[in-house]
Amino acid sequence: MKISFDSLEEQNIQNFKGGxxxxxxxxxxxxxxxIMRATLPAGSSIGLHTHDTNSEIIFIISGVGTMEYDDTMEILNPGDCHYCPPGHSHSLKNNGDEDLVFYAVVPEHN
Known part of the structure; x- marks a missing residue:
């Protein structure tokens, strides 16, 4: 199944997950x-949240982000992939000067 992200409506969600x-x-x-392609403009973030019934895979396309994962901090660059398994928490922040663009997949595990 082909997904053409350019044909999907871009949402503008303020303060997502408390970010x-x-x-x-x-x-x-x-x-x-x-399954999404998403943008975090400079200074924007996704708040800290736990994946109880699902996981998340994030692949960075462009920009640089800081991922808080459980008790650690990770710098994510283009080409990096972050995985948050069920039962773990994470938060993503764009503290760079350009848009942070990434693909993400959130599969349910129920």
Missing amino acids: EGVFKPRMHVGNYNK
């Missing part, structure tokens, strides 16, 4: 997965 600024995903939602 700062705006989160701009173009998202395909299926029965068992959310």
Whole structure:
């Protein structure tokens, strides 16, 4: 199944999961997965949250982000992949000067 992100509506979600600024995903939602290409403008973040019934895989396309993962901090650069398994927490912040663009897949595990 082909997903054309450019044809999907871009959402503008303020303070997503308690974060700062705006989160701009173009998202395909299926029965068992959310698949998205998203942008975090400079200074924006996704707040700290726990994946109880799902996991998340994030692949960085452009920009630089800081990921808080459980009790650690990770710098994510283009080409890096972050995985948050069920039962773990994470938060992503764009503290750079350009947009942070990434692909993410959130599969349900129920």
